[in-house]
Amino acid sequence: MKVSASFLSSKNIPKDLLALDKTDVDFIHVDIMDGKFVPNKTMPFSEMKNIYKYTSKRLEVHLMVSDPIDYIKKYAELNTECIIIHVEIDDPTKSLELIKKYSIKAGLAIKPNTPISDLVPYLPYIDEILVMSVEPGEGGQSFIEKSEDRINEVRDLLNEYNIKALINVDGGINDTTVKKCYNCDIVTSGSFVVCSNDFQEKISSLR
Ligand code: DX5
Ligand code: ZN
Secondary structure, three states: OEEEEEOOOOOOHHHHHHHHHOOOOOEEEEEEEEOOOOOOEOOOHHHHHHHHHOOOOEEEEEEEOOOOHHHHHHHOOOOEEEEEEEOOOOOHHHHHHHHHHOOOEEEEEEOOOOOHHHHHHHHHHOOEEEEEOOOOOOOOOOOOOOHHHHHHHHHHHHHHHOOOOEEEEEOOOOOOHHHHOOOOOEEEEOHHHHOOOOHHHHHHHHO
C-alpha cells in the first residue's frame, strides 16, 4: 500500500514539506479548492508552485474545482504523478483527456454521496479513483464509515470491467480507519501525519 500525505492542515507548509521529504512517503497530495466546488479556497498557483523548493516527492494534485482546465495546464508543469478531478463536475471527459495529453496519470474523485455507478462512463480514461471518505473541502474530519463499503464497491466495479486503475482513499485516514481500506492501493492522510510530531512513525503505522 502506498501512502500520500496531504498538507492541507499544515500550520507551516515549508517546514512540514521539508520534514515529509525526509520520510518514505510516496506522494505529496496537493489539495486545490476554488471557493465554488467547495466553499474554501486555496492559495493561487503563483504561490503554490513554489512547493518544488521544499519537496522532491512526486505530486498527486486533487482538484476540488468546478472548471479544472486552467488548473490542469498549470499543475501539469510541476513534478506531477497524477491529476485528480471530480466526477461531479460538468464534462469530466474533457479534463481527463487534457490530463492524458500531458502523459500524466488521470484520477477521478467521487464524493461520499455520489453513486459509484457514476464512474462507469469514465473507466476507460482513468488511472486512479479517489474515494472521498469525508465531504471534500477541509482537513481534520472523521472518516465516514460507509466508505469501507464504497471502496469495496469500486474494487468490484474495476474487476467487473477488467480495469487496472488504482484505488486511493482521502479523508479521516489514521492508524484505525486505514484498516477499513484493505482494498486500496494508496491511502491519503493529512492531519494524522502533519499534526503529529513524528511524521515517519505515522506513515509507517499506515503501511
Ligand atoms: C479534504 C481533502 C483531504 C484532506 C485530508 O477535502 O481532500 O485531502 O486534506 O486530510 P485529513 O486526513 O485530515 O482528513
Ligand atoms: Zn484531497
